Each structure stands twice: as C-alpha cells, then as structure tokens.
Amino acid sequence: MLDEFVSLPRVAYFSMEVALRNEIPTYAGGLGVLAGDTLRSAADLQLPLVGVTLVSRAGYFRQGIDAAGRQVERPATWDPARWAQPLDAKVAVRIEDRPVWVSVWLYVIESHLGGRTPVLMLDTNLPENRVEDRDITHYLYGGDDAYRLKQEMVLGFGGVRILRALAFEISAYHMNEGHSALLGVELLRRFAYLADDLRPGDPPYDLPRVRDLCRFTTHTPVEAGHDRFSYDLVKQLLASSVYGYDDRKVPKPGELGTEHGPIDFSVLTALAGPDALNMTQLALACSDFVNGVAKRHAEVSARMYPGHQVRAITNGVHPYTWCVASFRAVYDRHVPGWHHEPELLVRVHGVADSEILEAHAEAKQALISRVKALTDVTLDPAVATFGFARRMTAYKRPEMLFTDIGRLKSIARRHPLQIVLAGKAHPHDQEGKQLIERLHEHARDLAGAIPVVFLPDYDLELALLMVSGTDVWLNTPLPPLEASGTSGMKAAFNGVPSLSVCDGWWVEGCIEGVTGWAVEDAGSLYGKLEGVVLPQFYATEDGRHAWVRIMKAVIAINAAYFNSHRMMRRYATEAYLR
Numbered sequence: 001m002l003d004e005f006v007s008l009p010r011v012a013y014f015s016m017e018v019a020l021r022n023e024i025p026t027y028a029g030g031l032g033v034l035a036g037d038t039l040r041s042a043a044d045l046q047l048p049l050v051g052v053t054l055v056s057r058a059g060y061f062r063q064g065i066d067a068a069g070r071q072v073e074r075p076a077t078w079d080p081a082r083w084a085q086p087l088d089a090k091v092a093v094r095i096e097d098r099p100v101w102v103s104v105w106l107y108v109i110e111s112h113l114g115g116r117t118p119v120l121m122l123d124t125n126l127p128e129n130r131v132e133d134r135d136i137t138h139y140l141y142g143g144d145d146a147y148r149l150k151q152e153m154v155l156g157f158g159g160v161r162i163l164r165a166l167a168f169e170i171s172a173y174h175m176n177e178g179h180s181a182l183l184g185v186e187l188l189r190r191f192a193y194l195a196d197d198l199r200p201g202d203p204p205y206d207l208p209r210v211r212d213l214c215r216f217t218t219h220t221p222v223e224a225g226h227d228r229f230s231y232d233l234v235k236q237l238l239a240s241s242v243y244g245y246d247d248r249k250v251p252k253p254g255e256l257g258t259e260h261g262p263i264d265f266s267v268l269t270a271l272a273g274p275d276a277l278n279m280t281q282l283a284l285a286c287s288d289f290v291n292g293v294a295k296r297h298a299e300v301s302a303r304m305y306p307g308h309q310v311r312a313i314t315n316g317v318h319p320y321t322w323c324v325a326s327f328r329a330v331y332d333r334h335v336p337g338w339h340h341e342p343e344l345l346v347r348v349h350g351v352a353d354s355e356i357l358e359a360h361a362e363a364k365q366a367l368i369s370r371v372k373a374l375t376d377v378t379l380d381p382a383v384a385t386f387g388f389a390r391r392m393t394a395y396k397r398p399e400m401l402f403t404d405i406g407r408l409k410s411i412a413r414r415h416p417l418q419i420v421l422a423g424k425a426h427p428h429d430q431e432g433k434q435l436i437e438r439l440h441e442h443a444r445d446l447a448g449a450i451p452v453v454f455l456p457d458y459d460l461e462l463a464l465l466m467v468s469g470t471d472v473w474l475n476t477p478l479p480p481l482e483a484s485g486t487s488g489m490k491a492a493f494n495g496v497p498s499l500s501v502c503d504g505w506w507v508e509g510c511i512e513g514v515t516g517w518a519v520e521d522a523g524s525l526y527g528k529l530e531g532v533v534l535p536q537f538y539a540t541e542d543g544r545h546a547w548v549r550i551m552k553a554v555i556a557i558n559a560a561y562f563n564s565h566r567m568m569r570r571y572a573t574e575a576y577l578r
C-alpha cells in the first residue's frame with residue numbers, strides 16, 4: 001500500500017491540524033486550511049511530501065447558534081475508516097513512564113492532475129492503551145495543558161518514529177507552527193553522539209545535523225498562539241525521556257544514541273527557554289530555515305525572535321479548491337493550464353465581461369439560496385453584499401463595521417447593502433463567544449435597514465460559498481496581528497475584491513482602487529464605503545456593470561500570485577532543496 005510513497009525521499013510536513021476535506025473536521029481555521037492547501041499543491045505539482053498529523057476523531061466542533069445568538073458547541077466526530085486506511089505499524093511514546101501506543105491511518109490526497117500525497121494520521125485509540133490515553137488524539141485544541149503536551153509528544157515523537165517504522169526516507173522535516181517542535185528533540189536523541197566521541201563538557205548531541213534537517217514556519221504574532229509548558233509538567237510527562245534534573249535518573253550505558261534514549265534536561269532548557277518549554281523557541285533552535293507567512297509578518301517575527309533570521313514566504317491558497325464551479329468553467333475555457341500554472345490567470349483580461357459577471361451571478365445566487373435555507377432571510381441579488389468570516393477572536397475585530405449603527409444606516413439609505421457573517425470562537429475564548437453574541441445584536445439593531453445574517457458552522461464549504469457569492473470581502477484585524485490571512489486570497493480567485501485593514505497579505509496584495517481598498521479604522525471604513533466602494537459597485541459605463549474591471553484585476557493580479565502553487569514552488573526551491 002505504501003510502496004509508491006516510500007520509494008523516494010520525502011519532506012515530512014508536520015501540522016497539528018489539516019483541512020483535508022469538508023467531511024473531515026480536523027481543522028480549526030486558517031492554519032489547518034493552509035496545511036491542506038500546502039499538501040494539495042504538493043499533489044498537483046508532484047512534490048514529494050508526506051503529511052503528519054493527529055487523527056482528531058472528535059474533530060474541532062460543530063457550531064450551532066441559539067435563539068439569543070450564542071454559540072452552542074456540538075461534537076464533530078468522524079470515522080477515519082470511512083476515508084482512510086489503517087496501516088500495519090505501531091510505535092510507543094513514553095508518557096509519565098508508561099508506553100502509549102500510537103497507530104496510524106493513511107489518507108491519500110489525489111490531485112485531479114494525477115499526483116498523490118500521503119497524509120499520516122496518528123491515533124492512540126487502541127485497546128492496549130489505558131482508557132485515559134486512548135483519547136489523546138481525539139480533541140483538536142481541547143483539554144488542558146497536560147492534554148496538549150501529551151498530544152504534542154505523540155505528534156513530535158510519535159510522528160518521527162512512525163515515519164521510520166513505515167520505512168519513509170525523510171529529506172527534511174517541516175514544522176507547520178510550533179506544535180510539532182518535539183520532533184527536534186526526537187532527532188537530537190537519534191543523533192546523540194556515542195559517549196567516547198565526546199570531550200568533557202560537550203553536549204552529547206549533533207544539533208547542527210538536526211538544524212540542517214528542520215524547517216520551521218511560524219504563523220502568528222499572537223501570544224496565545226505559542227504553546228508554553230511549565231517544566232514541572234514537562235518533568236512529569238516526559239519523565240523517562242529527560243535526565244539531569246533528578247539524580248536518580250541517569251541514562252544507562254547504551255541508551256544514548258538510541259531513539260528512545262533520554263535527553264539531557266539542561267540541553268532542553270538551553271533550546272526551549274529557561275522558564276518554560278516554549279515550543280516556538282524550541283522550533284527556532286532546531287531549524288536552520290525559519291519563515292513567516294507574509295513579508296510584514298516576517299519582519300514582526302524577526303523583532304520577536306532576535307538572533308534568528310526569519311525569511312518570508314507569503315501564503316497562498318489552492319487554486320482548484322478555492323474556485324467556485326462557475327469560475328473554474330470560465331478559466332478552463334479561456335486559461336487552460338491554470339490548475340498547474342495559476343500565473344496564467346493574468347490572461348483573464350481577454351475574457352468577455354459578460355462571462356465573468358455571469359459566473360459571479362451564479363455564485364451569488366448559490367450563496368443567497370444557502371442563506372435562505374439556513375436563516376430564512378431573502379437577500380437581493382442586485383444589492384452589494386459584504387462578507388466577513390473567520391475565526392471569531394478579539395484581534396480580528398469583527399465589530400468594526402458595526403461601530404456606528406446610525407452612520408451605517410445612513411450610508412445604506414443612499415447605497416443599499418447587505419452583510420453575511422460567519423465564524424467559530426474557540427470554546428474557551430469567552431471574548432470570541434461574546435463577539436458572536438454582539439454581532440447578533442447588531443444584526444437586530446439594523447433590522448429593516450440592512451439585512452445582516454450570521455451563518456452557523458463556518459467550514460470549507462461555507463467558506464467557498466461566501467468568498468465567491470459576496471461582492472466585497474471585508475477584513476479588519478488589529479495590526480500587526482494578522483500574520484497573513486487567506487480568505488481574501490480565496491475571494492480573489494472568484495473575482496471578489498477585498499476591503500481590508502492593511503496587514504498580513506494585504507500589505508502586498510492591495511493596489512488601491514485596483515485590487516480593492518485599504519482602511520485604517522471605522523472612520524476610514526465608512527468613508528471608503530460611502531465615497532468609493534458602494535458608488536463604484538453601482539456605477540455603470542455604457543449600461544454595463546463597471547465593477548467587472550475590478551473583478552478582472554483581482555483575478556489577474558492577486559489570484560495569479562497569492563496561490564499555494566507559487567508558495568510551494570518557493571518552499572521547494574528555498575527551504576527544502578538547501
């Protein structure tokens with residue numbers, strides 16, 4: 001079953017979350033969608049990658065909204081046997097001095113261009129494990145610190161071991177965010193020097209060799225996005241994997257230099273920080289190649305991590321996945337080869353305006369039908385429709401548009417508009433959950449003036465409906481906290497311009513008045529809406545919708561560039577082939 005995949009060396013791409021398909025809820029937001037797009041592009045381009053993640057049987061969660069506009073969380077359980085094949089391999093990871101067995105599922109991403117990318121999903125739900133260990137790989141971002149550290153041990157230690165057990169030859173390890181940084185510790189153990197090669201005082205590890213093998217992509221400047229574990233917890237859970245903090249724990253002769261041999265505690269603290277095990281710090285210390293996900297984000301990260309060179313590889317989205325059927329058909333007719341070479345979309349200028357407008361009208365109608373089915377609200381296809389959907393968390397500032405309800409109403413009296421919202425808040429993020437409640441209050445305040453709907457359970461399918469069926473994609477994060485943002489790139493593939501705060505990818509993607517518009521705050525947002533965006537949306541030239549010029553520019557300039565094929569060609573040439 002694996003022969004086709006183990007016949008050549010691969011880059012192991014580790015990610016806590018991966019959005020493989022809508023039926024598999026193993027992602028929480030942009031990080032997982034990016035991981036999925038990365039692996040899908042690898043399949044399209046036939047780049048030799050292998051994904052490594054947790055099976056997350058209980059998924060993230062399904063979101064309902066109650067009558068008061070509050071988020072209700074329901075389990076998102078899925079059955080790996082429905083989509084993946086169990087592989088005949090098992091490895092043990094020692095947690096709290098007992099072995100936790102890890103098995104693995106194989107999911108294969110099949111590109112319509114012929115390539116195939118294997119994804120390994122780690123699973124501790126085995127009869128040989130204690131009951132409390134069976135659910136270590138169940139809940140994506142659920143549980144407390146101890147639960148999270150156990151998951152990260154399974155991902156980092158277990159992932160490296162399972163690759164070896166399955167006879168994968170790994171040319172590089174790519175950590176998508178710091179969750180998998182313990183893989184660096186696993187490699188250090190493997191490359192421990194034999195004791196008689198060492199001079200006294202030398203750390204008994206081949207750190208340069210590990211650094212040579214590892215690449216690290218950091219994804220957020222937001223503090224909560226960086227895991228830190230207390231060393232008390234580390235000592236408790238890693239127990240036998242670490243020595244040097246406890247006189248009784250001295251490695252036995254022959255243990256060093258084996259996969260399961262312990263690591264010196266002082267080396268761990270030197271790499272991961274003196275006060276707590278900082279996974280970002282550990283990933284940085286173990287990697288020769290470090291990058292941020294947009295130019296601005298790389299600069300911000302370089303300031304956060306002095307002493308490290310942080311390069312920029314700006315994110316992109318997967319062309320085929322993020323194009324609605326009606327636009328795929330237009331591109332297939334006029335830009336053959338765009339699946340493989342999205343740069344060709346610069347040629348969209350040669351497509352008749354009517355074809356672009358019809359493709360958009362079809363996408364807009366599909367969204368309107370879904371809105372009707374989900375909320376019983378009837379939106380008007382002729383009215384300018386604004387979309388805002390992303391994880392509901394404070395720095396994304398979903399309320400900016402609703403800062404001044406009176407002003408918004410007065411704008412709508414002259415230029416009608418309607419608004420479609422969606423997004424999940426992490427179950428522990430009280431502030432994020434309150435944002436959802438308040439968005440519902442704003443919708444009630446605007447009733448009769450501006451239709452505002454909140455669609456529950458934002459997922460890949462809803463995302464595609466929204467980024468293609470709205471007319472303008474809105475984003476109002478608090479700079480510099482939006483590392484990249486990707487939904488605006490998805491919108492670009494469907495000819496939808498962005499109205500966004502200049503942060504993340506938009507620093508590179510915004511050409512004012514051509515690909516969209518930049519705003520700073522609520523005042524400039526209202527100013528641009530009223531003075532520029534809405535008048536332009538309703539403008540006609542010779543009886544035609546002048547807006548189509550913007551749609552074409554968005555596709556030719558932004559979809560042609562902000563795609564994951566360009567991103568993966570850069571990872572391949574700059575990060576993997578070093």
Ligand SMILES: *Cc1c(COP(=O)(O)O)cnc(C)c1O
Nearest residue numbers: 029030390459460463485486487
């Ligand atoms: C693309 C996507 C995201 C990330 O959107 P951002 O603009 O980066 O915040 C989150 N959730 C889903 C379901 C997505 O498709």
